[in-house]
Amino acid sequence: MSASGHTAHPVRAPARARLGDAxxxxxxAERAEALVRELAQAAEGVRARPRPGHARPAVIAVYPDHVLDGGMAPLAALRRFLDEEVGGVGPALLHVLPPYVSDGDDGFAVVDHRAVHPRLGTWEDLERLSEVSGGLMLDLVMNHVSTSHPAFRDVxxxxxxxxxxxxxxxxxxxxxxxxVRxxxxxxxxGAVWAWCTYGRAQVDLNxxxxxxxxxxxxxxxxxxxxGARVVRLDAIPHVWKRVPGGPHQPEAKLLVRALRAVADLVDPSVRLLAETDHRTGERCYLGEELAQHDNHLAVPLLVFTAALAGEGGPLVDWVNASAAEAHGRDGYAFLQTHDGVHLRPMDPPLDAPTLRRVMARLERAGVRVSYADVGGEPRPYELNSSLHRIFSTEAGLDVERYLAAHALLFALPATPCLYFPTLFGLPDAVGVEPSNPRAANRHRYSDGALRALVRQSVHARILKSLLGLIRLRDQTPALREDSGCEARLPAPQVLHLARGHGRQPLHVLVNFGVEPVSVPVPLRRWADLLGGRQGxxxxxxxPSEALWLVEAGSGDLT
Incomplete structure (x- = not known):
């Protein structure tokens, strides 16, 4: 345990009661009572780092070895790079993908949950990343372990x-x-058959x-x-098995409830992210005593449809429906993850003709598409290319459209998430084996090569713009979690999001068309928070312009 000098939180009786109930x-009851006693005692020895305030304005996911320098541990090299080359990522959380001892699946085939892999650094190296960010998000990989895990080898x-x-x-x-597999x-x-949801190299826990x-x-x-401010519950729908059955067993929700109570024993401000697509009913893992967040997996395909195919209607419908839901603003939204872009083959958010048009546009740009077998029919499952590739044309990266899509992402009623390479608009890795398509967007960079890349004018501009969005979102009350949102299409290929209420509403306008468009806004005099325009x-x-408009002359615009 850390000896950082932070004072321990007192054990909370309500949390113990909720833990015991779950x-x-x-x-x-008898086994639960013993577990509660043991966990309460363990919690008393934990030195937490509570931070007051609202949720962080953005999340940046990064592999612990995304930056390599042979002279130092990768986690330390990452912190130095973010400090010297980026100037820190401001109030955004850093989602450090699994840094634990593992032997595969880019860190998710865990061999030891309690140890940072020696080749990556130490717990102290990990904790120091809070110095260049608003804190950490870390993964609790609870569905499975590596088949090299000592407990499985013992069995x-x-x-x-x-x-x-x-x-x-x-x-x-x-x-x-x-x-997925x-x-x-x-x-x-040998003599036993083991449940392996994610392939032979990883065996599921009971x-x-x-x-x-x-x-x-x-x-x-x-x-x-x-120092984790958010803990991501990896593969949570699969953690409880019942045959016959499938994901989302009711006991999985009880496990989330119990883990929420465990976190509350130490620091109630820590949030849980259920790694599942946002749903209602049995698929919803959100609630007062459950996780605070889940994922909005529909967002990337809807944004690509608006940005690349000029069809914003499906995104407008999604925004208005999401904003009306009880937990509609509790999700995490992204355009790219470390896995790629999930397309929800079981229930895509687009009708079949629209999906075909969008997929044709992406495939013309050379985007890698993985397919899944759904009921004996191959369907697009995942895009395995960088955003650089997705937003490229024959002439190269369409920077204006890339930035406009992110201006829209940061205005949605959800926490925006970026993936480390997208922070700079970096291209696909080269020489990717067809058998491992996800590797196209998982390239690790030498420190010197990455510094040279991000100093190029295009990548430097993207970085400056996205860092500006992070800081601006943190300063804009209309984009708080509890603020309202209404979307509409004031003109073809133009999206209008109205956020917030009261004295300082925000109007977000994005033109994904190829021609200038004039649209009305309900403001007497307006000022653009992104570029400084007034009128x-x-x-x-x-074309490809995004504006964040507030009433000019209303005092502090943020």
Whole structure:
């Protein structure tokens, strides 16, 4: 545990009661009581770092070894690069993808949850990234571990606790909904068959075992102590198995409730992100005693449809429906992730003809598309190219449209998320093997080469613009989580988002057309927070122009 000198939070009786209730439903009252005692004692030894205030204005996801310098640990090299070359990312959170001891899947095949991989650095190196950001987001990888994990190796040797894993003495048919992997869900290891949702290299944990929950809860406490302001619950829909069945079992929500209570024992300001698509009903993991956030996976395809195909209607419909939902503003929205761009093949947010037009536009630009088998039919599953490629034409990167799309992203009723290479508009990696399409957007950079790249005028301009959006969003009350949002199309290919209420509403206008367009705004005199323009009456938008308009002369515009 850290000896940073921070004072420990007192154990909270309501959190203990909620923890006991959730665990009692999962494991029975007697076992739950013992678990609560053990976790409460562990929480008393954790030195948390509570930070007051609203949620961070943006998140930037980065691999711990995205920046490589042979003379220092990658986590330290990343902090130095962000400090010297970027000037820090301001109030944005840094989502450091799994830095733990692992042997595959770019860190998600975890061998030891409680240790930073020695080749990446130390816990102190990780914690110091808070110096160049608004804090950290870290992953709790709780569905599976590497097949090299000591606990699984012990089981294979006839030792350890077999009940910590989903093991079978013979193969059986298991239907488990749509999965990312095409491998069999059961894999053979000697005399046993193990459940492997994410391929043979990773074996699923059995959260029906209280010992597994105790281990994960202890890991959560360690992440909070390391400075995590948000903890991402990786693959949470898959954590509880029932045959026959599928993802989103009710016990998964009870596990989220229990983990929320564990975090509250130390620091109630820590937020949980359920790594699932935003849904209502059984698929919703949000609530007062659950996670605070989930993902809006529909956003990238809707934004690409507006920005690249000139069809903004589906995005307008999504914004208005989302803003009306109880948890509509609690999601995370992005245009790119470390995995690529998920296209939701089971229920895409576009009708079939529109989807075909957008996919044709992307494929003409050379965007890599992965397909999934959905009911025996191949459907687009994921885009595995950089945003640089997605927003490129025959002439190269369309910088204006790239920046306009991000100005729109930052104005949506959701927390905007960026991926480290998109912060600079970096291109795809070269020489990517077809068998690993996600590698196209997972290139690691030598420190010197990356510095040379980001100093080029195009990449420097993108960085300056996106850092400006991060800071501006943090200073704009109309973009707070609790502010309203209404979307409309005042002209073809022009989107208008009205955010906030009261004295300082914000009107966001984006023209994705190829011609200038004049549109009205309900402001007497307006000022643009992005570029400084001022005027009155109708607003003339240039092609690929985005404006954030407030009433001019109303005092402090932010």
């Amino acid at each position: 665990l009692g439903q999962l494991y029975g 294979l040797r006839g030792e350890g606790r077999p009940g910590d894993f989903h093991l079978f003495s013979e193969p059986r048919d298991i239907e488990w909904g749509t999965r 095409t491998s069999s869900i059961l894999q053979r290891f 959260h029906g075992s209280p010992d597994v929950f105790l281990s994960m809860a202890g890991t959560l406490l360690r992440l909070v102590e390391a 009155q009456g109708d607003v003339l938008l240039a």
